[in-house]
Amino acid sequence: MDFALNPELAALEKRVREFVADRIIPMESDPRRTAHGPDEGLRADLVGLAREAGLLNPQVSPEFGGMGLSHLGKAVVLEASGYSMLGPIAMNCAAPDEGNMHLLEVVASDAQKARWLRPMTEGRTRSCFCMTEPHPGAGSDPALLKTTAVKRGDRFVVTGRKWLITGADGAAFAIIMARTLVDGEDLGATMFLCDLPAKGFRISESIDSMDSSFAGGHAVVELEGLEIPETDVLGEIGQGFRYAQVRLVPARLTHCMRWLGAAQRAHDIATRYAKEREAFGQKLIGHEGVGFMLADNEIDLHLTRLGVRHCAWLLDQGARGSAESSMIKVHASEACFRVADRAVQILGGMGVTRKTEVERIFRDIRAFRIYDGPSEVHRWSIARRLGKPGA
Amino acid sequence: MDFALNPELAALEKRVREFVADRIIPMESDPRRTAHGPDEGLRADLVGLAREAGLLNPQVSPEFGGMGLSHLGKAVVLEASGYSMLGPIAMNCAAPDEGNMHLLEVVASDAQKARWLRPMTEGRTRSCFCMTEPHPGAGSDPALLKTTAVKRGDRFVVTGRKWLITGADGAAFAIIMARTLVDGEDLGATMFLCDLPAKGFRISESIDSMDSSFAGGHAVVELEGLEIPETDVLGEIGQGFRYAQVRLVPARLTHCMRWLGAAQRAHDIATRYAKEREAFGQKLIGHEGVGFMLADNEIDLHLTRLGVRHCAWLLDQGARGSAESSMIKVHASEACFRVADRAVQILGGMGVTRKTEVERIFRDIRAFRIYDGPSEVHRWSIARRLGKPGA
Amino acid sequence: MDFALNPELAALEKRVREFVADRIIPMESDPRRTAHGPDEGLRADLVGLAREAGLLNPQVSPEFGGMGLSHLGKAVVLEASGYSMLGPIAMNCAAPDEGNMHLLEVVASDAQKARWLRPMTEGRTRSCFCMTEPHPGAGSDPALLKTTAVKRGDRFVVTGRKWLITGADGAAFAIIMARTLVDGEDLGATMFLCDLPAKGFRISESIDSMDSSFAGGHAVVELEGLEIPETDVLGEIGQGFRYAQVRLVPARLTHCMRWLGAAQRAHDIATRYAKEREAFGQKLIGHEGVGFMLADNEIDLHLTRLGVRHCAWLLDQGARGSAESSMIKVHASEACFRVADRAVQILGGMGVTRKTEVERIFRDIRAFRIYDGPSEVHRWSIARRLGKPGA
């Protein structure tokens, strides 16, 4: 075992940290941060900064202009990018694009890559991933998928309703999951690629939500007679759930990486405040009640970091990492939330205002305990694995 | 001991519940709810509804048009009003007005009551309470009070900065706490009454904050050469901290009452959802993972209710209730937050959107763990009491 | 609502507290406290002290020499008795006898009462309740009951294995639950009374366990051809589960009462220690880390007390109290355990030794989270109730 980062990676981490500190954090007071995330102008400016710094696309292969980092490399770099919630957007490694790029790299045809992946990796476009459906459709339980794609000649006609579709507003294209019906036969779930805007793809609502850091916010999408040519099927028909798995574990882990960076930020802000602010005769940090919270933060952050890096390393070894990524998803989301919650508490009245990033981090991390599988679903999947004969 | 409500109070509770369900909850989708609370138009409409229903001012004495409820009566009625976060605003028993009315009833002169209390109890005006100051002034530790009121002839000239002043924007008057200097001598803290707008009282910022249910939001107030005639001193000079105590314990307790109602609401929404929504082969509530959370909610709500009513009863017996109100402030804020947090989690993706009131309740209750004394300050005050010789 | 104790009850509480402080606590260093509870000699001495003080049988009707207390009265008196773990044994209101006496008072015939109840209420005998079975028999799920009672002429022949039978060793009689077979037909569960020792009733093991305060400890009982005349059926054939319910809710609640007293004791010991012991420059209680734990103890104890008394009052009004007793069983066992755990922690090295009662209280309370329904089973029953249509 060796817990040391190799020097190249350590140097890259340092560069990203400095970039975020020097170029991105000053942008946090930009008024173009809206309740539905940074607007397109701000996003373009942020991407420009990262491009200038040579820090775009840590997770993309060099062929497509990325750094070609291993999972472990991403663990280090994406955490550093997440130290500002604008960092991953700048570096083009935010959700859902980051997962979509990974999916396209693995599954798409060359023509599809040229058409959809290339402009994304150049930071010119955004995308969305249309899987989640409102009740009684596919939520935590994907088996409930209701959207259908019915074959008509050389095209599919897609009908259904999606919601909580992050980034749909302003996306250049969508990846859409639908139950595929060909000649009356259900061939299972398929993924489709679709340029936007498109006839039959309508954003009926921009959802007000607790979090506010995803570019484009979250939308309700109505799919009504949306026509998609069969050439725009992503990979093969009926393989949608399999591809979802391809996207799932790494995307889950990159969430952990970014949020770890954000939680570290909240902790650092609270620590600085506790070292400056005085009450009841001494600095806040001199009060055990505050000091213990900061100590628990340190512990939570330290162990989350170890767990995230371990799981990334596992994936680098070719493991599927389903169990480990479930464990770290639960731990990271719960621990990072605790960190953010303690940071709010330490800041006191300041903590519930937008005068520091902590308030925003707190709200955004709350959602992280739910998306990509609520803690409860992951606990259950860990338990089921344990329950198998021979486990 | 007798845990039964008397029939009049039970009947009143029922009326309030029905009023909130029938008249107030439908108003929750009103677009005039802003990030800084309901606007004045909405507030006026809400107050109108309560006036029509004969449900204004549960906490005010009959002399001033209120119901003259005991603390226990308030515990029952304010909880019921809090079932919608708009309920207390409608019934004119929301913070900070509710506490200010109580303070004025106890301390103000008849002339002051006629001038400031009467219009408030008629629902025509709002007020604010200017105590909290930014670092390095008075926060959790009021001894750090920095604002000064210097005697000049028959008036005081007030200088300082206040922040997190709830309801300042739109208030008809302010109660201002300042360190009083007369002929160079520090006479301690005094409370002043001041009509708004006033020269020398400037709202320099409307603070963006996690919560969004207080009318008027939270402001930063600059006090620069604000002149207040000596007739507008509230009570006596140098008695500010003593009057703050008069306001403190009951106001702390009414917060618990209202938030208990809001937490109950979040729980009821989550329960209803869990009984309808299906995943992994059965209704959510059929999953132990969800059912246990709901059971813990029931326990938290039940015990909070007992604790709040017990403390209210104590005050009715003439007790100061400092220890008990600290205990119940900690318990209620932490327990109600847990309830709201579990409700968010049960709702899943829905829980982080504004599609139900739960998202708002969650954000607002987070702040409740901080204002009126963070849990840590109350724990400390409980411990100090225990530590006294003979305790 | 009225939270005041009536003066008679308050006076009785005071008497019990003084009795426990003056007469029982000094007995705690008696070497006759074994790993399987106080031995018979110690028990007799303790009962003698309570008899002398006129404090036997708070829960028994005056007809049988008891105080005839209401449930609320018991809540007050049993808590006070539990301040020493020897107190309930002295006052003849410890488990399982207390529940068995209640059951006999409600269900037994006059002849049975004379034969079995009377000597118990005189403090001369102990009893046991034989329901729980080892895997795969009846544990948390009573429906798994395996022990059978087969009718042979005018007697029943009982066969089965029971375990965790508290107080079996030294008991004068047993109440035995068995599935009843008459002429090959299963008539459901029946309760039988059986003098001990008896042929066919064999204690095969005295179980080593974490707790050590129940007189007689916990035994494994082998029932092999045990013959019971049909006159010794308790109540009616086939009504066993119904009678179990008669015993269940009140017995569950008296556990909460006694353990609340014990937790209060642990807290008081820790508080006293924290006020005397110095470390890092001040008394322990002056450290927020310790003070916050003591404050949380105060809150846990206060709310548990309110919850227990409320539930007792409910039973006094004739309510079944199933939901409330489940809620308070979960809360009381979890909260009292937290209190004991914090007390251990505050005592430091001392806390894990038997130099104070805290170590014993901690171990004994751990078991309380499991018996009379583990917290999980109660949570589930609360959730199921919520899940019913119309709930």
Added chain:
Amino acid sequence: MDFALNPELAALEKRVREFVADRIIPMESDPRRTAHGPDEGLRADLVGLAREAGLLNPQVSPEFGGMGLSHLGKAVVLEASGYSMLGPIAMNCAAPDEGNMHLLEVVASDAQKARWLRPMTEGRTRSCFCMTEPHPGAGSDPALLKTTAVKRGDRFVVTGRKWLITGADGAAFAIIMARTLVDGEDLGATMFLCDLPAKGFRISESIDSMDSSFAGGHAVVELEGLEIPETDVLGEIGQGFRYAQVRLVPARLTHCMRWLGAAQRAHDIATRYAKEREAFGQKLIGHEGVGFMLADNEIDLHLTRLGVRHCAWLLDQGARGSAESSMIKVHASEACFRVADRAVQILGGMGVTRKTEVERIFRDIRAFRIYDGPSEVHRWSIARRLGKPGA
């Protein structure tokens, strides 16, 4: 970074696991396990088994017959040994001997090593470490050290009282910490070596305690006129606290290693039980309430393992590891306790009996949250470090 164990270490881990499973676990039912730990006969038998298997002294240098493992090597092997609470005793790597051997290797003279270390590494003797004192002496705060060693000619006369001295009963020698007075001058704390039994070293009490797995239990030791020749000073006069540091961090970490193994054992027992035992219509593990607890155990164990190994690796790099070892001490003790607590709960009635090792592990791990620094002291030390300027 590389999370793979090297093949030699992985093979050694496997050997230790098999040894513990095949040879040590069967010894757990040996009646020579007393409330004060395994007796000397049992200890000798256990050591014999490890000697036979070539598995003695993983932590000792080859020069003294050990495996000469790195800290990381120890992390792997001591965890595996701890899978039975008898394992570390068998392999001669239990507390306090393991820490004492380390201390002697680093600090003792060759003559001292020959006299005291050699027989220990041969498994023939045990030792004890006499530092902790009862109130008002040195506990969590070592600065309160009260025991004195007064120079008289060529010897020191030691006077004081020590308590919670693990293994004193039956130890062949003691390491004693005392404040050193030479010619009336206080030269600071010194460590002394002392063969046992010795005149002036009296065990006045064998302390009854919650835990029961340390050989020799815990004693109160009276030091009354104990004479120690100056040649038996360990290292240099006045360097006692410095040497305590030498012992401290590694010993703290080996505790984490062993307890991690024990917690894993408790979890495995609970998992097996949950897969066999049925209630309410299915296997326990099929209930989410149980499955979630097992999932949380998996997470706690996984992250503790990563944290322990990371800290061990840090020490191998030459770091002092004070902060990291404090973090992992808090996390490991709290997490392992949670694991044991959940295992008890899952086992239900069985969990509080000595029918599985879980009951014992639960009791023993409770103490681990206190010794080698209570969680609170470590949190404080982490906070203090954070609070330093520049940190």
